[in-house]
Amino acid sequence: MKNVSRRTFLKGSAAAIGATMLAPAMGVFAEEEEALQTEAAEIPDHPVDGRYVTRAIGHESWVYVSTTFKEGKIVACDVVRNNETIGVGNYACGRIPKMIVEHQSVNVPNVRGCSITSMAIKRAVEEAIQKAGYNLDDFSAEIEREMTNETIERECDVIVCGAGTAGLFTAARLAEKGLNVIVVEKRDIPGGSMAMTYSGILSTGSRRQKAYDVKGALEGTASGDLEVQIEALKKQVINPDRFTEEMPFCRILYKDSTEMSDWLSDIGVGFRTFGVFEGDSSWGTGLSLAPGMYMGGAGYCMMLLADRVGQFENSEILYATSVTDLIKEDGKIVGVHAEGENGNHYTLKAKAVCLTTGGFARNPEMIAQYNPEHVGQFFNCASASTGDGIRMGLEAGSVMDVIDTELPAYLSSKKRLFELAFLGAINGFGNTGLVYVNTNGDNLGSCVSHVNCSDSKLNPDNGDRFFCVFDSTCAEAMKKSKPMGFTTYDAMFECGDAVHYDSVEAAAEELNLPNLQATIDAFNQTGLLETRDGVWALEVTPTFYITTSGLKCDKDCHILDADGNWISGLYGAGDVIGSVEKHDGLRYSYGFDSAAAFGYHMADVVEAEM
Ligand SMILES: Cc1cc2nc3c(=O)[nH]c(=O)nc-3n(C[C@H](O)[C@H](O)[C@H](O)COP(=O)(O)OP(=O)(O)OC[C@H]3O[C@@H](n4cnc5c(N)ncnc54)[C@H](O)[C@@H]3O)c2cc1C
Structure with a gap:
């Protein structure tokens, strides 16, 4: 050389x-x-x-x-x-x-x-x-942050704690309604968990959806009609103790998400519709933030919202600043204290305080307390998900609600924890081309289902080793993600995480998956995983990513005490109030849509009560 x-x-x-x-x-x-x-x-x-x-x-x-x-x-x-x-x-x-x-x-x-x-x-x-x-x-000189060490006191209409999904929707809405808003964000950047999400937006009966659905094919279906949707959800109740016919939380989720999708459209956020890409993607009827599923749609939308909050004269985001505690006077929440990375100490007073600080997946003590079966598990989530808002809400007199043991998981690549939540849907939800196996090479079933991924991770019999094994047709579909219209999974091939083996035998031997051949044979009784030109294997790991319990609240984002009374001045939306579906007796399903829709809804409630 x-x-x-x-x-x-x-x-x-x-x-x-x-x-x-x-x-x-x-x-x-x-x-x-x-x-x-x-x-x-x-x-x-x-x-x-x-x-x-x-x-x-x-x-x-x-x-x-x-x-x-x-x-x-x-x-x-x-x-x-x-x-x-x-x-x-x-x-x-x-x-x-x-x-x-x-x-x-x-x-x-x-x-x-x-x-x-x-x-x-x-x-x-x-x-x-x-x-x-x-x-x-x-x-290599060590460069440190500039310190200003100021003591700052300010007043505004609304303080939003956290510029993540719920916080940005709330703040952007309140700002355009003319309220004086200060958003306090712990990190240097906005977005929290939002950019990591799939980009789908529940949009039952929205203007956008109707414009897309020229022939009215969705009318009277769960996708196109709120009441049909609610009836369908009633069949999915797993906790009857929490169920009421009205399904108040899910009603807000679907109704406000629909209004919100039209509002997003009006403020310039792009959408991509499924089903109109001849020869390729035609999956689902929902709307996805442009340019599409897992193609950065949620990230683009998030940046637009954060920018919008910054542009109104009556609103701003204080970055690299953590809310540390709530200020309570005469039983009412009237503001917050916050600490900047630059040494600034803030006392911020407001008529309303919105908690939108996300979940507690990165707080080991809270995991031990509320999800003890997940102690020691790695959560693939924003590092700022330390439950700060939940802690502050509890200190202010609220209690934890919708606590249960089941947390959702999805697949990530083993090495870099790259999101692979829809890997198993690449070739038709598991009946062709791909099997998800454990340390022995035994078939674990669906790798798209939250519950199945969670169960396989928690079951010690699986040896904590997981692989997706697939054929070449599936590999090509995966690179282009044909059915879903996104291309991000090609990184698995670009970085060498997906490995090709000349035969099933070679893969089984190299990866020590003794039952792989038998698994593929059994799979091929009903499906087809074509092995004439060998197989591909990708080491994956089911990853937990969200906590689904949160502060007690009502459907209008009021944070409640143990007796169900509103802690005056305090509101919350997003993971801070736990899974919205669980409040109605269902299983967790949509963290992103819930945080966005309830963030949007919270702004309307706060404005009305101001
Ligand atoms: C990897 C990953 C993939 C996901 N995929 C999907 C998906 O496909 N579909 C889906 O429906 N859901 C998905 N979710 C869940 C969804 O992203 C969340 O439920 C939702 O975004 C939570 O919104 P939030 O506003 O409650 O919290 P976040 O969006 O997490 O925002 C919280 C914000 O508060 C800030 N903060 C925290 N503490 C403080 C403090 N003390 N002071 C100031 N700021 C603070 C944080 O920095 C952050 O910006 C995913 C989550 C993850 C982690």
């Missing part, structure tokens, strides 16, 4: 660009070629200025970074290609390179909320520094 000079490096890049044009089917692209050249190059014995493209694995896939050196300085740094979560990783891609150039250091603080992408970018730049022949120590 030889050193790469600036000239040969550029020559190589040009060749790579040529290769990109000539061989798109091979998946070759210029940044990859450049990064591979940099990786292959030896470290020169003296600095060689120029532009270096390097890469590191981020949350989803490779993050490609271009770093340019001139006369001992990093003069430019950019993420030139990435596949990180829209609404999460892109914040790091935008901010970290700028900070590196500004401070001439890779040791800048991570963007809180997207640490994995932040670290990937820094790793890639570290490699560039070394490959350019510079000394990493010269670019």
Whole structure:
């Protein structure tokens, strides 16, 4: 191997660009070629200025970074290609390179909320520094956050604690109604769990849905009519003690979600309808946030909402600031205390305080208390889900409600915990092409069902080793995610997580799955997993991601004490009030839609009661 000079490096890049044009089917692209050249190059014995493209694995896939050196300085740094979560990783891609150039250091603080992408970018730049022949120590000064240490007292109409799903819907609605709103957000970025979600929006009978449904095929069906939907839900009750004919919580969920989808449309959020992509996607009748399921729709919508809150003069988001406690005077909640990462101490007073701080999946003590069977389990969720709002609500006199032992889980890739919730739906919900197996190679059934994924994780007989084994037709469908119209699962192939074996026998031996052949034989009695050209295997793990118990509340987001009395001034929506469906005696189903619809609803209630 030889050193790469600036000239040969550029020559190589040009060749790579040529290769990109000539061989798109091979998946070759210029940044990859450049990064591979940099990786292959030896470290020169003296600095060689120029532009270096390097890469590191981020949350989803490779993050490609271009770093340019001139006369001992990093003069430019950019993420030139990435596949990180829209609404999460892109914040790091935008901010970290700028900070590196500004401070001439890779040791800048991570963007809180997207640490994995932040670290990937820094790793890639570290490699560039070394490959350019510079000394990493010269670019490693520790950069700390700027401290201001101010004491700030303010008053407003409404304080929203947490700029996640519910908080952003509430704040965006209240802001446009003209109320003075301060949103306090613990992390550097907005969104909480929203960007991680599937992007579907319940839209029973919405204007959007009707516009799509020209022939009125959905009229009188559960998808198109609220009352038919409610009747269908009544058949799914698992806890009769909580059931009432009115189904008040589910009614709000479906009704407000429908209104909300029209409102989103009016403020410029895009939607994608299923079923109108000839030769490809035709799954379901619901609306999905554009550009579609798991394609960043929820992230784009989230960023629009956060931006909207910031644009109204009467509303703002205080980032990197944690609400620490509620202020209670004469039995009424009148404000909050908050602490900024910059050392600022806030006393914020308001006529209403909305708790939208999410669940407690990342709080081991609360898990031990409310979900003891999940102690020690990893929860694949936003790190800020530490139950702060629930703790504050309890301190203010509320109690925990809808407590039970069952938590939902979905599949993630084992290595990088990449969301694979719909993997099993890729080829028709499990009757063709794919089996989900345990450590012995035994078939575990549906890998789409929350309950089945949860049960397989908790059952020690499964050995805590799980694989999806599938055929080549399924692999191709997975890369393009044909039935659902999203392409994010191709990252499993790009990063080598999905591995091809020449035969079932080879896969069984290599992965130590003794019963795999028998499982496939049994599967093929009714389905078809074609093994003539071998099989693919992807190591997966069922991951818990949400807690579903929360503060006692009524259907209008009032937080209640043990006797069912409203703790005046205190409202809540989203995971802070637990699963909406569970309040009506159903099983958890829609965390995102519930947080969004109840966030939307809470704004109307707060305005009306102001
Ligand atoms: C990986 C993943 C995938 C999911 N997929 C789906 C899906 O496909 N479909 C679905 O229906 N649901 C899904 N969910 C669930 C859904 O995302 C959540 O139920 C919903 O987004 C919760 O909204 P929230 O507003 O209650 O909380 P979050 O969206 O989590 O927002 C809480 C916000 O409060 C902030 N915060 C916390 N404490 C404080 C504090 N002390 N001070 C200030 N701010 C604070 C947090 O930083 C965060 O921004 C998924 C969740 C995860 C984690």
